[in-house]
Amino acid sequence: MSSYLNIDHVSITFPTDKGPLNVLDGVDIKVEQGEFISLIGHSGCGKSTVLNIVAGLLQATEGGVLLQEKEVNEPGPDRAVVFQNHSLMPWLTVYDNVRLAVDQVFKKTKTRAERDAWTRHNLELVHMSHALDRKPDEISGGMKQRVGIARALAMEPKVLLMDEPFGALDSLTRTHMQDSLMEIQARLNNTVIMITHDVDEAVLLSDRIVMMTNGPSAKVGEILHVDLERPRDRLALAEDPAYNHYRAEVVKFLHERHVQPDAPASAKADADDDESEGEQDGIRLVS
Amino acid sequence: MSSSLASRKTFNLPWVDRLLNGLSSFEFGPKLQASVKAAVVPVVAILIFLGLWSVGAKQVQTSLGQFPGPAAVWDQTKALWGEHEAARAKEAAFYERLDKRVEKAIAAGKSPERIEKIQSRQYTGPATFIDQIFTSLYTVGAGFLVASLIAIPIGIVCGMNATFYQAMNPIIQLFKPVSPLAWLPLVTMVVSAMYVSDDPMFDKSFLNSAITVTLCCLWPTIINTTVGVAGVSKDLLNVSRVLRLPFLTKTVKIVLPSAVPMIFTGLRLSLGIGWMVLIAAEMLSQNPGLGKFVWDEFQNGSSNSLARIMVAVLVIGFLGFLLDRGMLMLQRAVSWDRNAVVR
Numbered sequence: 001m002s003s004y005l006n007i008d009h010v011s012i013t014f015p016t017d018k019g020p021l022n023v024l025d026g027v028d029i030k031v032e033q034g035e036f037i038s039l040i041g042h043s044g045c046g047k048s049t050v051l052n053i054v055a056g057l058l059q060a061t062e063g064g065v066l067l068q069e070k071e072v073n074e075p076g077p078d079r080a081v082v083f084q085n086h087s088l089m090p091w092l093t094v095y096d097n098v099r100l101a102v103d104q105v106f107k108k109t110k111t112r113a114e115r116d117a118w119t120r121h122n123l124e125l126v127h128m129s130h131a132l133d134r135k136p137d138e139i140s141g142g143m144k145q146r147v148g149i150a151r152a153l154a155m156e157p158k159v160l161l162m163d164e165p166f167g168a169l170d171s172l173t174r175t176h177m178q179d180s181l182m183e184i185q186a187r188l189n190n191t192v193i194m195i196t197h198d199v200d201e202a203v204l205l206s207d208r209i210v211m212m213t214n215g216p217s218a219k220v221g222e223i224l225h226v227d228l229e230r231p232r233d234r235l236a237l238a239e240d241p242a243y244n245h246y247r248a249e250v251v252k253f254l255h256e257r258h259v260q261p262d263a264p265a266s267a268k269a270d271a272d273d274d275e276s277e278g279e280q281d282g283i284r285l286v287s
Numbered sequence: 288m289s290s291s292l293a294s295r296k297t298f299n300l301p302w303v304d305r306l307l308n309g310l311s312s313f314e315f316g317p318k319l320q321a322s323v324k325a326a327v328v329p330v331v332a333i334l335i336f337l338g339l340w341s342v343g344a345k346q347v348q349t350s351l352g353q354f355p356g357p358a359a360v361w362d363q364t365k366a367l368w369g370e371h372e373a374a375r376a377k378e379a380a381f382y383e384r385l386d387k388r389v390e391k392a393i394a395a396g397k398s399p400e401r402i403e404k405i406q407s408r409q410y411t412g413p414a415t416f417i418d419q420i421f422t423s424l425y426t427v428g429a430g431f432l433v434a435s436l437i438a439i440p441i442g443i444v445c446g447m448n449a450t451f452y453q454a455m456n457p458i459i460q461l462f463k464p465v466s467p468l469a470w471l472p473l474v475t476m477v478v479s480a481m482y483v484s485d486d487p488m489f490d491k492s493f494l495n496s497a498i499t500v501t502l503c504c505l506w507p508t509i510i511n512t513t514v515g516v517a518g519v520s521k522d523l524l525n526v527s528r529v530l531r532l533p534f535l536t537k538t539v540k541i542v543l544p545s546a547v548p549m550i551f552t553g554l555r556l557s558l559g560i561g562w563m564v565l566i567a568a569e570m571l572s573q574n575p576g577l578g579k580f581v582w583d584e585f586q587n588g589s590s591n592s593l594a595r596i597m598v599a600v601l602v603i604g605f606l607g608f609l610l611d612r613g614m615l616m617l618q619r620a621v622s623w624d625r626n627a628v629v630r
């Protein structure tokens with residue numbers, strides 16, 4: 001049986017000044033249509049690299065990515081990316097930023113009026129209709145990220161790729177954005193891969209959490225199924241034992257088992273050293 | 288009336304109350320202070336400069352008399368303007384006479400060729416100071432425009448294509464430090480050899496000056512455009528890759544707009560250098576323009592010459608300033624980078 005998106009034993013080696021650097025070693029993830037996957041792991045382990053390979057911005061050295069059985073080897077709007085730092089054109093208005101993408105993707109299939117309506121519709125979806133004519137400099141960080149998401153959604157991608165979309169936001173804005181994203185996801189049921197550093201965010205949003213081991217030669221350490229009913233409510237979940245169990249699983253992995261994927265959970269020997277490392281790497285245990 | 292003023296209440300003098308009231312409500316905010324300061328400081332500075340100039344000038348004796356102070360320069364400014372108006376009047380009179388002669392010739396039934404010959408006569412008075420100003424502006428504008436039209440595309444390609452940049456870089460680095468005046472003899476010879484036409488559209492002297500300006504305006508624009516284009520954010524380029532923007536769309540919609548601030552930095556540098564070089568080139572090669580005016584006055588050596596040269600110096604400075612301000616305004620109008628303090 002073949003999955004919707006198949007990240008098939010992907011390895012990548014970068015040539016560096018100090019010789020070749022093997023960043024990913026046989027990363028294998030299968031994603032079903034409509035699934036929400038989070039990628040979590042320590043900083044520098046290669047999460048962005050995985051995402052960029054799926055996006056086609058990087059080429060795997062070994063293995064490959066299949067989307068609906070077709071090999072991916074160049075970037076395209078069917079795998080839209082929401083970048084960490086929003087990546088909006090500073091000289092274009094909010095509307096024009098989204099419209100640029102809409103014009104390019106639906107050049108032949110939609111009329112001008114339809115493209116205009118589609119642009120407005122997607123900005124409506126992220127609650128940005130009030131600021132169509134503003135430039136990115138004139139809106140807040142959270143708003144910029146909303147526009148980035150609207151632009152990606154407007155491409156009607158088969159897979160939506162998000163690289164720490166809320167990483168740069170303050171925690172209050174981040175919770176708002178997570179709620180918005182869940183609401184959009186409930187309506188559109190996209191296939192999403194999202195990188196995050198935030199354990200709560202991962203558990204709250206995902207169907208599955210893919211935990212990566214530390215680099216170099218990072219691989220998939222563990223995959224956690226999050227069987228919480230949707231729609232999810234962060235307040236109700238805070239006291240839910242299942243939610244806290246999932247959360248604890250992720251935290252345990254990040255702090256105890258991330259070095260060797262097969263090591264038992266009680267391998268306390270090196271856990272103490274790694275704890276401080278985990279903090280430095282910016283894993284947010286409490287958000 | 289506010290309670291704070293009650294203590295200052297004066298007997299039988301309600302207008303003092305009103306005055307005090309008015310003064311206390313008047314906003315001596317930091318904004319007003321700043322704008323008064325901004326207006327006063329330059330004026331004071333200029334007054335001090337004029338004072339020092341006039342005192343200093345009196346100490347300097349040259350073979351052409353005393354070094355001109357502000358008063359002498361002002362007199363010569365008026366004199367130059369007067370000469371210009373006189374020349375204009377003469378020109379108008381010339382064409383009036385010409386028209387009359389044409390009418391007479393038509394009345395006398397002369398052949399059309401003859402009439403045309405009379406009509407085609409041009410006024411050929413000496414160029415006034417004002418004429419020279421416009422000649423220089425026109426020349427620098429033409430040279431700068433041609434240079435920009437060549438340099439911006441080269442800079443774009445250099446910035447987008449590493450191989451082309453590697454190819455161009457040694458050439459740019461070699462010619463950039465060359466004073467364009469060193470080119471002047473070559474340009475003059477090449478123009479006089481190549482530009483042979485019975486009905487020339489441009490004067491050769493104009494071409495010499497303009498090409499010299501072009502040669503020095505190329506480099507700052509090429510270099511800054513290259514830097515601007517090469518510095519386009521990698522994330523924005525990734526966006527364009529995800530969207531699969533065609534090359535032309537990518538260039539027009541992403542690369543150019545993000546390079547615009549740097550391109551204009553280059554253009555402003557170029558225009559500034561071009562203006563300085565043009566004056567020198569005009570002096571050196573006796574091409575019409577402000578440089579020739581300065582040189583002619585120097586050769587002329589009358590008692591007014593130094594003051595007239597000083598007028599030219601001030602005008603050159605002021606026009607250079609205006610050109611730069613013009614570019615700055617253009618840059619502000621087209622630049623998206625509002626955070627950058629452009630001065």
Ligand SMILES: Nc1ncnc2c1ncn2[C@@H]1O[C@H](COP(=O)(O)OP(=O)(O)OP(=O)(O)O)[C@@H](O)[C@H]1O
Binds near residue numbers: 014015016044048050
């Ligand atoms: N083009 C490249 N050339 C050489 N090394 C690279 C390149 N891109 C990434 N790397 C290396 O690959 C490793 C993984 O990088 P990546 O950006 O994927 O990490 P990450 O998990 O996304 O980290 P973070 O959480 O900090 O974003 C890093 O050690 C990085 O130095």
Ligand SMILES: [Mg+2]
Binds near residue numbers: 047048049163
């Ligand atoms: Mg990353």
